[in-house]
Amino acid sequence: KAGVTQTPRYLIKTRGQQVTLSCSPISGHRSVSWYQQTPGQGLQFLFEYFSETQRNKGNFPGRFSGRQFSNSRSEMNVSTLELGDSALYLCASSQASGGWNTGELFFGEGSRLTVL
Amino acid sequence: AQSVAQPEDQVNVAEGNPLTVKCTYSVSGNPYLFWYVQYPNRGLQFLLKYITGDNLVKGSYGFEAEFNKSQTSFHLKKPSALVSDSALYFCAVMDKLSFGAGTTVTVRA
Numbered sequence: 001k002a003g004v005t006q007t008p009r010y011l012i013k014t015r016g017q018q019v020t021l022s023c024s025p026i027s028g029h030r031s032v033s034w035y036q037q038t039p040g041q042g043l044q045f046l047f048e049y050f051s052e053t054q055r056n057k058g059n060f061p062g063r064f065s066g067r068q069f070s071n072s073r074s075e076m077n078v079s080t081l082e083l084g085d086s087a088l089y090l091c092a093s094s095q096a097s098g099g100w101n102t103g104e105l106f107f108g109e110g111s112r113l114t115v116l
Numbered sequence: 117a118q119s120v121a122q123p124e125d126q127v128n129v130a131e132g133n134p135l136t137v138k139c140t141y142s143v144s145g146n147p148y149l150f151w152y153v154q155y156p157n158r159g160l161q162f163l164l165k166y167i168t169g170d171n172l173v174k175g176s177y178g179f180e181a182e183f184n185k186s187q188t189s190f191h192l193k194k195p196s197a198l199v200s201d202s203a204l205y206f207c208a209v210m211d212k213l214s215f216g217a218g219t220t221v222t223v224r225a
Contacts, residue, residue, distance in 0.1 A: 107159030
């Protein structure tokens with residue numbers, strides 16, 4: 001069974017630009033959640049989607065948004081990029097909403113964004 | 117809100133020695149607790165979880181964790197560490213899967 005796939009793996013943007021990251025979950029998984037990982041802040045929850053609906057949202061500004069398609073693939077978008085947005089963005093999928101009820105999350109290898 | 121804390125940024129041990137990575141939690145109700153490991157430039161991998169039942173949970177790669185309700189702890193342990201166990205370890209709790217800050221484990225040969 002294929003794992004969680006994130007694209008692109010690496011990208012470089014400049015301040016003010018916008019970026020879209022993609023995540024394809026494990027087949028059959030309907031929940032996709034996104035996390036931002038930075039050395040200073042650790043792993044921060046962005047949002048979670050289940051069956052095309054946002055179920056939970058972390059404490060990030062409105063510049064961070066996401067969506068989920070009918071095939072469970074998800075995208076996240078960051079507009080008006082700032083230097084502080086440089087991070088590893090991780091996507092995780094699970095069968096149930098939240099995944100954290102009883103089951104674990106399956107993570108992709110991440111998209112490393114550098115903002116210059 | 118539920119949260120976890122990992123009091124140690126780094127843990128250094130010699131290969132063959134016991135490894136312990138500490139985690140304490142703050143939850144209302146029954147906690148669902150997880151441990152994940154991250155190798156360099158990779159995503160996180162699930163190690164083990166505690167939902168209910170035995171306080172000693174066994175997981176992948178020879179790791180185990182002990183749930184202690186009175187001390188609100190869920191420490192990760194391995195009896196004999198390997199150099200390949202060197203990685204970043206995260207404790208996590210239900211409720212948006214809140215993660216601890218992570219503990220970098222270095223096992224020296």
